[in-house]
Every structure is written in structure tokens, then in C-alpha cells.
Amino acid sequence: MPKRILQGVVVSDKNDKTVVVKVERRFAHPLLRKTVRRTKRYQAHDESNKIKVGEQVSIQECAPISKSKCWTVVTG
Numbered sequence: 001m002p003k004r005i006l007q008g009v010v011v012s013d014k015n016d017k018t019v020v021v022k023v024e025r026r027f028a029h030p031l032l033r034k035t036v037r038r039t040k041r042y043q044a045h046d047e048s049n050k051i052k053v054g055e056q057v058s059i060q061e062c063a064p065i066s067k068s069k070c071w072t073v074v075t076g
Contacts, residue, residue, distance in 0.1 A: 003061040005074065010055045011041065018069060019046045021059055044071040 008023035024039045044059040051057060051073055059071040 005058055005060050006042070006071075007056065007058050008042070010051055010053050010057055013046075013049075013051060013053055015043075017046055017049055019044050019051050019057070019073065021057060021071075021073075023059075042071050043069045044073050045069055046073045 006021075006023045008021040010019050011022045012020040021042050021044050022039055023042060024037055026035055026037050028034070029036050042059060044057075045062070045065050058074040060074045062070060062072045064070045065072075
């Protein structure tokens, strides 16, 4: 099964080798047909510690690295 890749914006880089990425998804409301925005925050592994707040990054699924980290930064 292919690994999912999501794109988002880095909102925090305070943890060591970890960044928090905010991913936004848009979809049409089933009844109102209005575009709805939903955001979710993912903790992603950043081995080099070079990603900074505000950058657009892609994250990819991986095996669990810690309790809350199962994504890695692919591009930054």
C-alpha cells in the first residue's frame, strides 16, 4: 500500500528533530454544497533540524517514531 503524502505549513519547530505541520483540507458540505475548510496538526520527524516556522513542507507516512510521531518531512 502506498504511503500518504500531505502538504502543509510548519507552525512550530520548538521540539528537537520534530516539527508541527498544519494540513488543511477542503471539501464540499454534503447538504449545503458550501466549501468547508478543516485543519489538522501533525507532528513530523525532521532529522536535520533545518525546517523553520512558516515553511511549506510535504510529509510522508512512516513507521511510528514515538507516541505521537508517525510522519517524516520529505521536502522543505
